[in-house]
Amino acid sequence: MPLPKNFYDDVYKIVKKIPSGRVTSYGAIAEVLGAKGASRTVGYAMNKSHASPSIPAHRVVNRAGLLTGKHHFGSINEMESLLNKEGIRVINNKIQNFQEIFWNPIIELQKDIETSEIEFPE
DNA sequence: CGGCTGACGATGA
DNA sequence: GTCATCGCCAGCC
Numbered sequence: 773m774p775l776p777k778n779f780y781d782d783v784y785k786i787v788k789k790i791p792s793g794r795v796t797s798y799g800a801i802a803e804v805l806g807a808k809g810a811s812r813t814v815g816y817a818m819n820k821s822h823a824s825p826s827i828p829a830h831r832v833v834n835r836a837g838l839l840t841g842k843h844h845f846g847s848i849n850e851m852e853s854l855l856n857k858e859g860i861r862v863i864n865n866k867i868q869n870f871q872e873i874f875w876n877p878i879i880e881l882q883k884d885i886e887t888s889e890i891e892f893p894e
Numbered sequence: 895c896g897g898c899t900g901a902c903g904a905t906g907a
Numbered sequence: 908g909t910c911a912t913c914g915c916c917a918g919c920c
Contacts, residue, residue, distance in 0.1 A: 798902055798911055802916085808903090815901040816918070820899095834902060842903030851901095893913035895911080906917075 777824060779805065780817040787818070788875050789885045790831040793866060794875035804877045804890075810853060832885040837870030871876045 786801050797813040807813070818829045822844065830851040834840045842851035842865060852862045861868045884890045 799904095802902085807916060810917065811902040812900050812915065813902090813917045816899075817918095818901055820918080829901080832901080835904095836902095839901090844901055895908090897920090900917105903915085904913090 779807070779813065780820060781808070783814050783817040784821055784827050784841055786878060786881065787827050787829065787832055789877070789881065789884070790828055790875055792831075794817065794873050795831045795833055795837070795855070795858060795860065795870065796875045796877055797833060801832070823828070823832075831858075832875055833867060837867040839865045839867070852879075854891070860874075 782805050785798075785803055786804060788853070790796055792861045794872055797811075798814040799808065802808055802810040805814075814832075814879070818827070818832065821827050821829065822880065829841060830839075830845070832841070839851050839855075839862065842848055845851045847853075855862050855867070860873060
């Protein structure tokens, strides 16, 4: 119960909770895990999780709303296509209403934290 | 065990 | 406001 065994596992868990039509940033996830500066590590976790289709990595973008990880999908248009299917408008690899559809795990996961569904260090 | 990696983020010029 | 640089932490070689 203490600290998360696998940082990656926590990342996946959070990413899976991202609702359709919403997006979040690597830094936000890292911050939830108590490692605000580990934003890069979060992205690296996705890279390793590319084999897990259950993880909507396309809903995770950088702070600027840019599809920085699109190049890592099967096809370059894969990520953008998935986002479009969810009603997210992407132009030139950038989410237009990023700020509006931004899904803040720090707030949304408060309930999960109470139910011990997600644990994070202090 | 030491060093590099990396789908980021913030700060400075 | 845009471009360039440093720092960050956890995993992997």
